[in-house]
Amino acid sequence: TSRAARILVTGGAGFIGSGFVHYTARARPEVRVTVLDKLTYAGSRASLEGTGARLVVGDVADPKTVDALVGELDPATDAVVHFAAESHNDNSLDDPSPFVQTNLVGTFTLLEAVRRRGVRLHHVSTDEVYGDLPLGGRGRFTEQTAYNPSSPYSATKAGSDMLVRAWVRSFGVTATLSNCSNNYGPRQHIEKFIPRQITNLLSGRRAKLYGAGRNVRDWIHVDDHNAAVWRILDGGRSGRTYLIGADGERSNLQVLQSILSIMGRGPDEFDHVADRPGHDLRYAIDAGPLRRELGWEPRYADMEAGLADTVAWYRDNRDWWSGVKDRVEDRYDALGWG
Numbered sequence: 011t012s013r014a015a016r017i018l019v020t021g022g023a024g025f026i027g028s029g030f031v032h033y034t035a036r037a038r039p040e041v042r043v044t045v046l047d048k049l050t051y052a053g054s055r056a057s058l059e060g061t062g063a064r065l066v067v068g069d070v071a072d073p074k075t076v077d078a079l080v081g082e083l084d085p086a087t088d089a090v091v092h093f094a095a096e097s098h099n100d101n102s103l104d105d106p107s108p109f110v111q112t113n114l115v116g117t118f119t120l121l122e123a124v125r126r127r128g129v130r131l132h133h134v135s136t137d138e139v140y141g142d143l144p145l146g147g148r149g150r151f152t153e154q155t156a157y158n159p160s161s162p163y164s165a166t167k168a169g170s171d172m173l174v175r176a177w178v179r180s181f182g183v184t185a186t187l188s189n190c191s192n193n194y195g196p197r198q199h200i201e202k203f204i205p206r207q208i209t210n211l212l213s214g215r216r217a218k219l220y221g222a223g224r225n226v227r228d229w230i231h232v233d234d235h236n237a238a239v240w241r242i243l244d245g246g247r248s249g250r251t252y253l254i255g256a257d258g259e260r261s262n263l264q265v266l267q268s269i270l271s272i273m274g275r276g277p278d279e280f281d282h283v284a285d286r287p288g289h290d291l292r293y294a295i296d297a298g299p300l301r302r303e304l305g306w307e308p309r310y311a312d313m314e315a316g317l318a319d320t321v322a323w324y325r326d327n328r329d330w331w332s333g334v335k336d337r338v339e340d341r342y343d344a345l346g347w348g
């Protein structure tokens with residue numbers, strides 16, 4: 011009998027990576043999971059509680075650590091799923107340096123390890139590599155859309171995607187890529203839009219909307235994203251890019267008003283604050299090929315229900331976030347926007 015497949019999950023103590031580990035524990039209990047995570051401000055051991063995953067604290071840009079962990083994997087059955095990144099646009103405008111180091115040098119380091127060891131890689135990326143779309147339009151991003159990133163964050167993610175594609179073509183590395191729209195759900199760091207507003211309201215602060223709130227994001231529940239990643243691991247073709255999105259376009263103002271309503275507040279109980287410099291206007295994903303070729307469908311069709319679950323999670327898990335709340339808000343106060 012063949013032994014259970016193993017996966018190495020980089021960034022598995024962060025928001026989406028820990029969601030992936032929880033999802034795997036539920037849906038693929040036979041898979042053995044090792045997490046490689048540096049436990050930056052964005053990662054936490056608590057996010058892996060109850061999953062049975064093994065956590066190795068280390069840097070994806072450290073070749074010795076990465077080569078040893080990739081070397082444990084069997085090229086015939088196992089894979090690396092690469093979530094580790096610096097992920098917050100606002101932070102990248104304040105100090106881009108860790109973005110270049112982790113997103114570019116880290117992805118390079120991992121690519122060299124999978125190249126040496128012949129192990130398959132799945133690279134997790136973002137729709138922000140395509141830049142933004144005009145407000146009010148109907149166009150959507152496809153795999154053919156030209157890369158046009160706006161921020162230091164999205165530029166380093168775009169560069170990491172290009173490295174993966176080049177390693178496939180130049181060195182024959184086996185790798186798939188996915189570019190997903192904005193995720194929401196449990197265990198998202200409270201610097202991000204949705205959990206920031208929820209925890210502001212839970213801690214006696216006011217919600218904060220950048221500019222007029224007309225910018226549009228295409229929201230997807232984190233479990234739908236991770237179900238799609240598993241579809242790609244199972245059936246994706248090497249060298250291909252799959253766009254992941256759940257037709258969840260909403261303006262920031264709409265999302266905020268849903269949160270206010272779920273939490274029993276009035277629709278005007280928020281502050282307009284200074285806008286993010288270079289703020290992308292609109293993102294929208296055409297996930298047709300993923301649906302047709304790999305048979306993926308989102309389960310959280312109703313964002314209101316997903317948001318209500320998310321509000322409940324932050325209400326029930328104050329210990330997970332309350333210790334860092336003051337620091338996150340002090341940082342926003344110092345930034346000059348937000």
Ligand code: NAD
Binds near residue numbers: 137
């Ligand atoms: P996150 O910031 O919540 O988590 C990132 C994790 O990576 C943290 O646990 C952190 O400790 C770890 N990490 C950072 N630097 C590291 C390093 N040098 N070595 C090892 N670990 C390191 O991010 P997230 O929102 O969960 O995003 C995960 C991935 O998904 C990223 O690649 C991001 O670009 C991508 N993505 C995110 C979204 C979204 O809406 N959040 C959408 C599409 C794609």
Ligand code: TDX
Binds near residue numbers: 097100138192201
């Ligand atoms: O307090 C806020 N008020 C506000 O109006 C914050 C933190 C954000 N916003 C706005 C900015 C964006 O238009 O909300 C929108 C979402 O902001 P973020 O949560 O910072 O996400 P975004 O910049 O869209 O990027 C996210 O989606 C794509 C993730 O952080 C990225 O990692 C992912 O690649």
